[in-house]
Structures are given as structure tokens and as C-alpha cells.
Amino acid sequence: QSALTQEASVSGTVGQKVTLSCTGNSNNIGSYAVGWYQQISHGAPKTVMFGNSLPSGIPDRFSGSKSGTTASLTISGLQPEDEANYYCSTWDYSLSAHVFGTGTKVTVL
């Protein structure tokens, strides 16, 4: 059972803005920064967001935010190459473990 809950799927057309959410609790998201990881067609994951900071080489249409125990990843101006599974993660101090979300499949219509 994952500690973090994400939508199973989100879809949008090219150019549309989509927002993915990641819900946890005070032991994890409420206390620590959240990372977001993109996985295309079951390839290796790639980091697309640290908290609200963009890793080098990631387009600025990706942005991150957090409010309380829910984190969000927004893709502004969805592109075909953004079609992938996205996972959130953070540290959970009650579990003394890094925890991942259930994953969201983003489909570009």
C-alpha cells in the first residue's frame, strides 16, 4: 500500500494545462519537499521536479507546488512527448523510508 495517493490517469490535448496531484499526510508531504519522476513507456525514470525547482534540462512548462499535505505537478502547454507515467515521492519520517505515489498516467489526446 503506497503512502502517497495520485490520480490513476489524466488526459489533455496539445497545449492544454494539466495538473497532477499527490496526497500524503503530515509525516511526509506535510514536512518535506516532493520530487516528481517521469517514466516513458516503462523506461528508466527521469526527475522532472524537486519541490518547486526545475532540474537542468527540463522544460519550464513543468512546475511544482505544495499546499499542506498535497503536492501538485503542473504541465502548462502539454506536448506529445509528455505522455508518460508520473510518480511523486518524498521522505516519511514515521516510516523512516522514502515513499512513492501510486502513479498517474498522462495521456495526450
Place this chain on the structure above:
Amino acid sequence: EVQLVESGGGLVQPGRSLRLSCAASGFTFDAYAMHWVRQAPGKGLEWVSGISWNSGDIGYADSVKGRFTISRDNAKNSLYLQMNSLRAEDMAFYYCTKGQYQLLSPHLFDYWGQGTLVTVSS
């Protein structure tokens, strides 16, 4: 360019052992925490284990505690995962990942290897 290259995966019978390796390059290996994350076929990501820059802090997921051992050799820029008493549910792709900073927690992962597949079957 940061590169993480895993090796050591393969087919193993239940109850047997396997050792995974991760060769790192393109960054100062001994300045960062390192982790193993796995993904069973058709499933999501699961953190397996992590180790701080100097091996002073080590953590494991409950699912592998007591069976898996993480270690690193900073002189060889290498990370290892010794997996004993393997079970069918350990079958997965195992990814080596680099931590953002020196410590095991609460920091995030920034670079990932391509993964190595561990198949547990008789």
C-alpha cells in the same frame, strides 16, 4: 555527464542470492547519498534501500529488511545491493539512483540508471 550503470541482474531461484552493482561516473561519488529503487512488472516504483555518502546512515524498506544489504565503495565509485533469500515478489527492475545531497534523508533523487532486471523463478 552523470552516468549510473547497473549490472548483476538475472534469473535466480527462490531462496538464492544475487548481488547488484552500480558503476557511477560524471560526479563526485563520495559526496552524495545513493539509493536502490525497484519496479515490479506492471507496478509502481518502490524505494528499496539507501546509503549516505560515508555509509554512516543506511535505510531499508520493511519488505527487504534483514534480507538485503546495501554498501558502497567510494574508491571504486560503486554501489552494491546484496540480495539474499530472494522471493518471487522481489522480481523487478532495480534502479540505482543518486541522492541530491550527502545524507540519506529527507532529500530527493536526481539521476537514475537504466535498471537491471531480477527474475526470481524456479
